[in-house]
Each structure stands twice: as C-alpha cells, then as structure tokens.
Amino acid sequence: MTRIKADYHSHTTYSDGKGSVLDNVRAARKKGIMTIAISDHGWGHGFFGLKKEKKDQYFRDIEEARRIFPDMEILKALECNILGEDGALDLSEEEMKEFDLILCGYHFGSRPRGPRDLLFHAMNGLNKHTGLFKKAVIKRNTQALLGAMDHPIDVLTHPGDKGQVDIVPIARKAAEKGIILEINERHNYLDTAQLNQIKDMDLRFIVSSDAHYPDAIGEVEKAYAKVLASGLDLNKIDNLREAQ
Numbered sequence: 690m691t692r693i694k695a696d697y698h699s700h701t702t703y704s705d706g707k708g709s710v711l712d713n714v715r716a717a718r719k720k721g722i723m724t725i726a727i728s729d730h731g732w733g734h735g736f737f738g739l740k741k742e743k744k745d746q747y748f749r750d751i752e753e754a755r756r757i758f759p760d761m762e763i764l765k766a767l768e769c770n771i772l773g774e775d776g777a778l779d780l781s782e783e784e785m786k787e788f789d790l791i792l793c794g795y796h797f798g799s800r801p802r803g804p805r806d807l808l809f810h811a812m813n814g815l816n817k818h819t820g821l822f823k824k825a826v827i828k829r830n831t832q833a834l835l836g837a838m839d840h841p842i843d844v845l846t847h848p849g850d851k852g853q854v855d856i857v858p859i860a861r862k863a864a865e866k867g868i869i870l871e872i873n874e875r876h877n878y879l880d881t882a883q884l885n886q887i888k889d890m891d892l893r894f895i896v897s898s899d900a901h902y903p904d905a906i907g908e909v910e911k912a913y914a915k916v917l918a919s920g921l922d923l924n925k926i927d928n929l930r931e932a933q
Contacts (some may be wrong), residue, residue: 691907695928697844697873698768698792698897699906703747704729705737708903710750714763716903725906725929726790727751728766733779735800739767748787750796765859768846770799773806774829776836783908785841792871793832794846795839809833815850825854831855839861844895845871849878860887867893869927874912884919894926 692708699713701704702708703825708716710727717725730738739747748765750869755763759788761778765788769780778793785791801807811830816826830852834845838859845868848854856879870887872894879894896912898905923929 690910691720691722692908692909692913692930693896693898693928694722694930695726695762695895696701696898696900696907697724697726697764697766697790697895698728698767698846698873699725699900700729701727702738703743704734706901710747710754711875712903713900713906714754714758714761716763716900716906718758720907722907723760724762724764725794726766727754728764728768728790728792730796730798731767731779733772734796734798738770738779738798745785764789764932766792769842770792771795771797771808771833771837772802774833774836775826776833776839777802778837778840778842778892782841790844791842792844792846793840793842795833795851797851811907816853817851823902825855827855828918834859834864836856838866838868839847840844842868843872846871846874846897847873847878847899849880849883850876853872856883857886858891860892864891869893869895870916872896872912873899874905874909875901881915883919884915884921887923888919888925892920892925895928896926899901 730736896909900906
C-alpha cells in the first residue's frame with residue numbers, strides 16, 4: 690500500500706543511489722506519488738556526495754524530468770552533511786538558495802575539516818560498535834544537530850542515526866525554527882521511543898523512503914509502523930496520503 694502522497698527523500702546515481710533521476714520519477718508516478726524530491730548527498734560527503742562540478746547537470750536532469758512529467762512536482766533537493774560538533778554544514782547559505790528543499794543529516798562519510806571533526810567521527814564509530822563514551826557522544830551529537838538547525842534547512846533527516854542524541858532539545862528547536870523531522874524507512878531513527886518523547890510538541894513530520902533504488906520510492910511501511918506504535922497524531926505528518 691502506498692501511504693504517502695509525496696516522497697521528499699530519494700537518491701540517484703549522482704550519489705549512492707542505483708537509478709537515474711528519471712528512474713526515480715517514473716517509479717513515483719507508477720505508485721501515484723505526484724511529488725518527489727531528488728535529494729542526493731551534498732558534496733561534503735567524501736565517498737559518494739554529489740560532485741560540485743556535476744551540479745548543473747543534476748539540475749538539467751531534474752528540469753528534463755519536469756518537462757516529461759509536467760503534472761508532477763519534482764523538487765531540486767540536497768541532503769547536506771553535518772560536518773562536526775559545531776553543526777557546520779557542507780553547503781553555504783548562498784548555495785542552499787539554488788535548491789527547492791534542503792534536507793540535513795549526520796553521516797560518517799562527511800569530510801573532516803580537522804582533528805576535532807575526526808575525533809567527533811571516531812567517538813561516534815566507537816560508541817556505535819562498543820557502547821563507549823555514551824554520555825559524551827550524546828552531548829556532542831545533540832550539540833551538532835542543534836547547531837545545524839541554525840542554518841536555513843527544511844528537514845532534519847534520521848536524527849539519532851550514526852550517533853545517539855537527546856531528542857527533546859532537538860525537537861524543541863525544530864518546533865521553534867519550523868524545521869520538519871523525518872521518520873525514515875531505511876534507518877531506525879526517529880524511533881518509537883523518541884517519538885513517544887516528543888509526540889505532544891508542536892512539530893511537523895514527514896515519513897520518507899530514503900530510497901536508494903527506484904523500486905523503494907514510496908515504501909514507508911516500517912516508518913509508518915513506528916508512527917502507529919508511538920501514537921503520534923497522524924495529522925502532524927505532512928505527506929500521508931489518507932485524509933485524517
């Protein structure tokens with residue numbers, strides 16, 4: 690069952706996806722999803738971010754998809770990377786203006802700017818595999834996401850993935866800034882426990898496929914199950930298909 694009317698998080702071969710822009714758009718249309726964001730990783734990802742020199746071609750491919758499917762809303766988007774504890778991003782605010790939608794998340798592959806960023810990544814990696822440094826990691830990751838929300842982003846993706854966070858202050862700031870929190874199909878976070886902590890706040894959410902294959906566009910059953918388990922008001926989710 691296709692539960693969403695818009696999928697705001699999808700990747701193509703411009704980053705680590707397996708389909709083209711047109712492949713993703715066609716897959717969305719086939720499932721009756723008439724709004725899709727092409728949201729490849731920002732160029733600060735050291736392994737598979739969109740190459741800056743390919744940005745113009747990325748835009749041309751999206752424009753071509755718009756020409757072929759004029760009745761669809763096809764958004765130029767990017768999932769920018771949080772680089773370190775200070776919440777710095779790999780896109781400038783001027784660069785962000787070129788896009789229709791800015792998603793933002795922390796990824797292990799973001800290029801470190803120096804020793805502090807390397808330590809930040811290392812502590813998260815060690816914590817993920819050994820449980821060490823839990824308190825310090827939560828404090829640093831929470832600070833990183835709070836700092837990231839000082840930039841003009843639209844969606845905070847999978848908060849808590851790759852590094853534990855205190856979701857309550859993050860949700861408070863998201864509410865203050867009007868930033869949408871993502872409930873992600875591919876990643877565990879936001880998880881049901883986090884949603885239980887913040888479900889009564891004045892927040893907006895989306896459920897996203899985070900599709901890396903065209904066939905995965907619109908697939909959000911695991912994400913939707915987390916929503917139901919938490920008791921989150923479905924009216925707070927902007928892109929659900931069914932009227933509430």
